[in-house]
Amino acid sequence: MDMEMDVSGDRELAVALNRAQSRSVPEVEKVVAKGSLNIKRDAARRVSGLKHAPAYPAAIGYDLYHGLTTVRSEIGPDKEKRQGALGNILEHGTRNNAPIPHLGPAMDAEEPRYVQALEDLAQDLLED
Numbered sequence: 185m186d187m188e189m190d191v192s193g194d195r196e197l198a199v200a201l202n203r204a205q206s207r208s209v210p211e212v213e214k215v216v217a218k219g220s221l222n223i224k225r226d227a228a229r230r231v232s233g234l235k236h237a238p239a240y241p242a243a244i245g246y247d248l249y250h251g252l253t254t255v256r257s258e259i260g261p262d263k264e265k266r267q268g269a270l271g272n273i274l275e276h277g278t279r280n281n282a283p284i285p286h287l288g289p290a291m292d293a294e295e296p297r298y299v300q301a302l303e304d305l306a307q308d309l310l311e312d
Contacts, residue, residue, distance in 0.1 A: 209250060227259070231244075239267040245265075274286065
């Protein structure tokens with residue numbers, strides 16, 4: 185059985201993928217930073233106005249981390265800031281306190297926008 189394969193567009197595809205990869209990390213970092221900021225702000229808004237934790241929303245932040253080919257973000261309260269250590273108690277509750285979900289719902293709300301932004305970026309990178 186003989187098989188023939190047309191690879192005429194493979195070189196162009198490889199060039200396009202290499203070009204996209206070289207630009208992807210800085211561009212993905214922008215998308216991750218924007219999504220992280222949106223989650224931080226939304227979570228703070230969701231938990232604002234608590235009489236027993238007025239400083240807690242200001243303790244919510246995010247950090248970006250990236251390697252050569254990866255970008256990630258860690259979002260949540262900074263335990264070093266005033267009332268930052270209340271994060272798990274507020275989010276999940278305790279035996280004596282009902283939970284006040286704010287980080288999880290903020291992430292859930294941002295997810296469709298984040299995914300769309302990454303899809304749009306991938307398309308833009310491959311079209312250039």
